[in-house]
Amino acid sequence: xxxxxxxxxxxxxxxFAFCVIGSMIGVGIFGxxxxxxxxxxxxxxxxxxxxxxxxxxxxxxxxxxxxxxxxVLQWFPTAASADRQRSLxxxxxxxxxxxxxxILVVQAGWLWVSVAVIAALLAxxxxxxxxxxxxxxxxLLERLLVDGSLGVYLGWVxxxxxxxxxxxxxSSGFDGAGIDPAWWAVAVLVAVGGVGVAxxxxxxxxxxxxxxxxxxxxxxxxxxxxxxxHSVPTAVAAGAAAVVVLGVALSLRVRAAxxxx
Numbered sequence: 001x002x003x004x005x006x007x008x009x010x011x012x013x014x015x016f017a018f019c020v021i022g023s024m025i026g027v028g029i030f031g032x033x034x035x036x037x038x039x040x041x042x043x044x045x046x047x048x049x050x051x052x053x054x055x056x057x058x059x060x061x062x063x064x065x066x067x068x069x070x071x072v073l074q075w076f077p078t079a080a081s082a083d084r085q086r087s088l089x090x091x092x093x094x095x096x097x098x099x100x101x102x103i104l105v106v107q108a109g110w111l112w113v114s115v116a117v118i119a120a121l122l123a124x125x126x127x128x129x130x131x132x133x134x135x136x137x138x139x140l141l142e143r144l145l146v147d148g149s150l151g152v153y154l155g156w157v158x159x160x161x162x163x164x165x166x167x168x169x170x171s172s173g174f175d176g177a178g179i180d181p182a183w184w185a186v187a188v189l190v191a192v193g194g195v196g197v198a199x200x201x202x203x204x205x206x207x208x209x210x211x212x213x214x215x216x217x218x219x220x221x222x223x224x225x226x227x228x229x230h231s232v233p234t235a236v237a238a239g240a241a242a243v244v245v246l247g248v249a250l251s252l253r254v255r256a257a258x259x260x261x
Contacts, residue, residue, distance in 0.1 A: 005080050008089040015093035016071040022100025023064060025107065032107055039109045042167040045223055049185035049234045050166035052159065053227065056219030059156050059212060066149020067096060073145050078138070087131045092150065095124050111168040118157065118164050125154040129203060148208045155212025158199070159220075162192050185224075185234040192217065193241030197248050205252030210245050217242035 025032030036044045036054070045054045070092065079085045098121040105114045128150055137143040166188065176184055196213040203209060221238035224231045 002081070005086065008086070008093075009075055009080065012071055012074055012089050012093045012096075015096040016067055018100045019067065019096035020064070022103040023060070026103040032103075035103070035106060038106050039111055039114075039167075040171065042111055042171040043106065043163070046228050048163070048166040048170045049181055049224060049229060049231050050163045050188055050220060051223060052163065052216050052219035053223035056216055059152065059215055063149060063153045063156065066145055066152065067092075069145035070149060073141065079142075082138070084131075084135050084138075087134075088128065088146070091124055091128050091131065095121055095128065095153065098124065111164075111171050115161075115164055115168050118161050122154075122157050122161050125150070125157055129154055129199070129206075129209070133203060147206070151203075151206050151208025152212040154199075155196075155209040155214075156216055158195055158213050159192060159216030162188050163216075163220075182231045182233045185231065186237040189217065189220070189234065189237040189241050193244055196241070196245030200245060200249040200252060204256060205249045207249055207253060210249030214242040214246040217245070 021030070024030055026035050028034045032038075041047055043051070045051050073079055074085050074089060098117055102114055102117045102121065105117055132147055132150065137147050166185075175181070192213070196210060196217075199213075200206070200210050217238045221235045221242065224238065225235035
């Protein structure tokens, strides 16, 4: 194993530790303010029409457990010098650092800076997806801890980016420029659904990505149907987008499996 591999392994591990510390601050440990209450509550579940209901954020448990598993896996001797892992380590470490930076920025109340950070996170996760698609996982464990968890990470951040932009706009006083906010929300959800479909096609139906996007969209639908602010058009658009994204991904997987027989 090369010295570069060892350095990369250490970088990933330190980045994960920083990510965990950031997440603890984000839930109110270490003196931090819970994200829902930070920045004047701009990211709370009832702050905008694009905000998912609170249970949606349990997806972070899956993401963090997956990143923990990935951090351990990349120390395995078989993974240490694998070309796939060499390509992934630094980009994945970068996503973990950006994740923590986003939390710290929100804690400071800098919403537009948080938009820039989450956009960079989304771009880097998209790069990670490209790397994953270049080669196959070596086994079930890698498929779950690497392809699966990073796919969920990407899918969720797609939805979170839209919610973050909506929060920044609302906090800045944007009132729809004469257009009903519900129709702005519908337009954003159509765009998120379009991104989800594009990712499904580009990734040849990776279910983890689509499932995370559908999860976020479904909880937006629940929040707008059942909670405040109430908006039937937003709820319907979010629900429809969730079904379409997941449906396209599953159909692509079925088609691929059928053609392989």
